Amino acid sequence: MRLDVVSIFPEYLAALDLSLVGKAAKSGLLDVHLHDLREWTYDRHRTVDDTPYGGGAGMVMKPDPWGEALDAVAPAAGPSQPRLIVPTPAGRPFTQELAYELADEPWLAFACGRYEGIDARVAAHAAERMRVDEISVGDYVLNGGEVAVLVIVEAVARLLPGVIGNPASLAEESHSGDGLLEYPVYTKPPSWRGHDVPDVLLSGNHKLVAEWRHDESVRRTAERRPDLLAAWGAAVGHKADEVE
Numbered sequence: 001m002r003l004d005v006v007s008i009f010p011e012y013l014a015a016l017d018l019s020l021v022g023k024a025a026k027s028g029l030l031d032v033h034l035h036d037l038r039e040w041t042y043d044r045h046r047t048v049d050d051t052p053y054g055g056g057a058g059m060v061m062k063p064d065p066w067g068e069a070l071d072a073v074a075p076a077a078g079p080s081q082p083r084l085i086v087p088t089p090a091g092r093p094f095t096q097e098l099a100y101e102l103a104d105e106p107w108l109a110f111a112c113g114r115y116e117g118i119d120a121r122v123a124a125h126a127a128e129r130m131r132v133d134e135i136s137v138g139d140y141v142l143n144g145g146e147v148a149v150l151v152i153v154e155a156v157a158r159l160l161p162g163v164i165g166n167p168a169s170l171a172e173e174s175h176s177g178d179g180l181l182e183y184p185v186y187t188k189p190p191s192w193r194g195h196d197v198p199d200v201l202l203s204g205n206h207k208l209v210a211e212w213r214h215d216e217s218v219r220r221t222a223e224r225r226p227d228l229l230a231a232w233g234a235a236v237g238h239k240a241d242e243v244e
C-alpha cells in the first residue's frame with residue numbers, strides 16, 4: 001500500500017517510521033511519502049490560510065496550495081488515483097469496519113487540515129477524480145489532522161497481511177468480531193498485590209473459560225457501551241429469529 005500525507009507539519013508524521021508501521025514500511029508493505037503543504041506556496045510568508053468568507057473567528061486553509069499539492073501527489077493524468085482521506089470533526093465516524101475497508105485500498109492520500117478547516121472546494125474538486133472521505137476519529141476537536149492520520153494509519157496498517165505477528169489476535173479484539181467489547185485479560189502471577197486471577201481462567205476448562213469470557217464481554221459492553229450492546233442484541237436476536 002502506498003500512503004501519501006500532506007501537512008504543514010510533516011515532521012509530526014515521523015512517528016510513522018516507528019514500531020509496527022515503521023516495520024511495515026521497511027518490509028515494503030507500506031510505501032509512505034510525506035509532503036509539506038508549504039512546498040506549494042510562493043509568497044514570502046508561505047501563506048496557507050486566510051480569513052473566512054461570511055466572517056467568523058479563525059482562519060481557513062486556502063484552496064490553491066491544496067489543489068497544487070494534490071495535483072503533484074496524484075496527477076490528474078496519472079494511471080490511477082488514491083482514495084483521499086480528510087480527517088475532520090465533521091467527518092463520518094472511523095470504525096474498525098472502515099479500517100478493514102481502507103486496508104484493501106492500494107493507495108491512500110491524507111490531507112491534514114488545521115485552523116478552522118480546508119476550503120470546501122478542495123474536497124469537491126478532488127472528488128471529480130478521486131474518492132474523498134471526510135472522516136472523524138472521535139467527537140472532539142484537535143488542532144490538526146496529523147494525530148488523526150496517525151490513528152487511522154495505525155488501525156489500517158496492522159490489518160495488512162504480514163504487518164502484525166499473530167493474525168489470530170486480530171479476531172478476538174474489541175470491535176472486531178461479535179460487536180462486543182473484549183473481555184478482561186490476565187497473565188502471571190496468579191495473585192498480585194492482593195488481587196487474584198479469576199479461578200475459571202486457571203481451571204483448564206476451555207468451555208467454562210469461553211463462557212466466562214463471553215459473559216464478561218457482555219457485562220463490560222452493557223456497562224461502558226450500551227449503544228453497542230443494543231446493536232449486538234438486535235443482531236443476535238435476528239439470528240435467533242432465523243433459527244426459529
Ligand SMILES: COc1cccc(COC(=O)c2cn[nH]c2)c1
Binds near residue numbers: 086087088116118136
Ligand atoms: C479539515 O478540517 C479540520 C478542522 C479542524 C480540525 C481538524 C483536525 O481533525 C480533528 O480535529 C478531528 C478529526 N477527527 N476528530 C477530530 C480538521
